Amino acid sequence: MIKLLIYRVVIAIFLMQPVVSFASQSLEEKIRQLEEKIGQLESLTGQGKGATVELYGSVRTLFEAASIEQGTSDLTTTDFQNAESRLGLRIAAKPASDWSVQFRGEWNLDGSDEGNFGSGRLSYIELENKDWGRFAFGRQWTGFYQVIGAPLDTANNGSLGGFDAIGAPDRLGNLLTYNRTVDLLGKPLSIQVDGEFSGEDGAKDTLESYAFSSSLDLSEYLFGLSYGKYYEDGEAANLLGLSAGYQNRKIFVSTSYILKSVGEFKPSAFDLSVLYSKGKDKLLGKVYLYNSYQKGSASQDALGFLLSLQHQLNDQLRLWGEVGYTDSEGDALSDDDRTKYYASLGVRFDFSVGLN
Numbered sequence: 001m002i003k004l005l006i007y008r009v010v011i012a013i014f015l016m017q018p019v020v021s022f023a024s025q026s027l028e029e030k031i032r033q034l035e036e037k038i039g040q041l042e043s044l045t046g047q048g049k050g051a052t053v054e055l056y057g058s059v060r061t062l063f064e065a066a067s068i069e070q071g072t073s074d075l076t077t078t079d080f081q082n083a084e085s086r087l088g089l090r091i092a093a094k095p096a097s098d099w100s101v102q103f104r105g106e107w108n109l110d111g112s113d114e115g116n117f118g119s120g121r122l123s124y125i126e127l128e129n130k131d132w133g134r135f136a137f138g139r140q141w142t143g144f145y146q147v148i149g150a151p152l153d154t155a156n157n158g159s160l161g162g163f164d165a166i167g168a169p170d171r172l173g174n175l176l177t178y179n180r181t182v183d184l185l186g187k188p189l190s191i192q193v194d195g196e197f198s199g200e201d202g203a204k205d206t207l208e209s210y211a212f213s214s215s216l217d218l219s220e221y222l223f224g225l226s227y228g229k230y231y232e233d234g235e236a237a238n239l240l241g242l243s244a245g246y247q248n249r250k251i252f253v254s255t256s257y258i259l260k261s262v263g264e265f266k267p268s269a270f271d272l273s274v275l276y277s278k279g280k281d282k283l284l285g286k287v288y289l290y291n292s293y294q295k296g297s298a299s300q301d302a303l304g305f306l307l308s309l310q311h312q313l314n315d316q317l318r319l320w321g322e323v324g325y326t327d328s329e330g331d332a333l334s335d336d337d338r339t340k341y342y343a344s345l346g347v348r349f350d351f352s353v354g355l356n
Contacts, residue, residue, distance in 0.1 A: 062322075
């Protein structure tokens with residue numbers, strides 16, 4: 001339909017030209033000129049010209065042997081598992097010298113079952129100005145995750161320990177964010193404000209949750225603070241998170257503490273991650289503690305640790321081995337204690353390809 005309209009416009013333009021010009025041209029020349037004009041119209045600015053397109057992904061698969069006991073049940077298993085594999089698309093452009101815009105979409109990959117696409121992880125558009133900061137809308141990482149969770153997201157299996165146990169949000173849809181980095185005595189201070197509209201709990205189209213996050217980068221030391229108000233099953237949940245980290249060429253140590261308040265439910269979580277690097281090898285240790293304090297309810301406290309050895313074969317391929325232990329005093333489905341000992345071997349393949 002669009003191409004037919006273009007043909008009509010171009011033919012009309014030709015009809016307005018002096019008749020003598022047609023008389024001096026062969027039919028082949030007229031057709032060639034017509035096709036050239038159509039090509040010029042189809043490639044006008046605004047049709048996507050000048051953008052960069054990147055296809056990226058991370059395919060992660062592991063084989064796990066686990067001894068699991070819950071109450072009197074023995075749930076011991078061995079299995080291949082998907083470890084947060086994903087495929088993404090990033091399209092970026094510079095509409096002006098001091099402005100940039102990008103769209104990013106990312107989806108889960110189910111490599112351990114049917115090999116199909118899973119749920120969407122990210123889908124947002126971001127507009128950035130070097131003086132005014134970044135604005136973004138869509139499904140994206142929350143400020144709470146970027147400041148509190150991300151420094152501890154160092155394992156290959158997608159486990160965040162206490163951050164996950166307490167139910168802190170990592171990604172939200174319908175999220176409007178503003179991010180700005182300012183100079184504080186010569187050090188970068190990053191500030192992010194989140195607002196979720198028409199959220200995923202089906203409530204009315206108003207501001208349903210919000211968060212304020214900031215992090216201070218002192219080269220070797222990193223500090224973060226985040227406060228957010230979210231909704232769980234229609235009830236307000238207040239979250240306060242603190243994080244701190246230290247890094248040099250070989251060691252990266254990060255820790256976080258999170259407090260949550262939902263009515264009488266007031267849990268807390270502590271995470272600690274230590275990463276030691278030497279050449280292409282990394283040794284990772286993680287510990288988490290979760291306190292499920294709720295007045296008048298049974299305890300669901302939990303703890304866990306893992307030890308992982310990683311070897312980077314090249315920029316794309318990584319191998320790892322991991323052993324771990326988790327212990328919880330019941331969960332949302334059962335009051336029975338649950339313990340798990342496990343060992344796993346995994347492979348991770350990362351890639352990024354420019355499409356233009």
